[in-house]
Amino acid sequence: MRAIRVAAAALLGVAALSLTAPAAHAARSGDITSFGFGVAPSTIAPGGEVTLSVDGCHRRTTVSSGVFDTVVIPRGQSSATALVDRDARPGTVYEVTFRCGDESGRTDLTIATGHPTHHPTHHPTRGSHAGAGGTLAGFDLQEIGLGAALVAGSLGAAWHWSRRRPEDESHT
Structure with missing residues (x-):
């Protein structure tokens, strides 16, 4: 017993x-990369502005999604901003793809209800890598x-x- x-x-x-x-x-296939990437905030209202960040990519980074125009983060910079389409459907989750050289990684961007938020931000060309909040x-x-x-x-x-x-x- x-x-x-x-x-x-x-x-x-x-x-x-x-x-x-x-x-x-x-990880989904293609999401394990030698470089870090992220979208902040990860939930945004239609017409809002998101910050696209990359860390450890020593080339130019191309960021694309069905909810904003393609953005290029030049070599030597760690972030750029994108304006989310005003006609983005609330509650929809869009895939955001970061491409650095031959590697690519994906993350999600959720469209929330409400009004667009525009926050004036300062983006230093070389910031410290502080991780993802929370x-x-x-x-x-x-x-x-x-x-x-x-x-x-x-x-x-x-x-x-x-x-x-x-x-x-x-x-x-």
């Missing part, structure tokens, strides 16, 4: 660990916390089940 409980606890632990794998961040190495901190809670819970349950004595079974 004890071996069954230990096996069940081990299986529960393995299942919890497999659930914490970053499946949500599994993430840690591309992982969402909320997902990391949930995964850690699942692992801790399954390890606690496994420890509890493995420590139960036969006399404890009469109370269950």
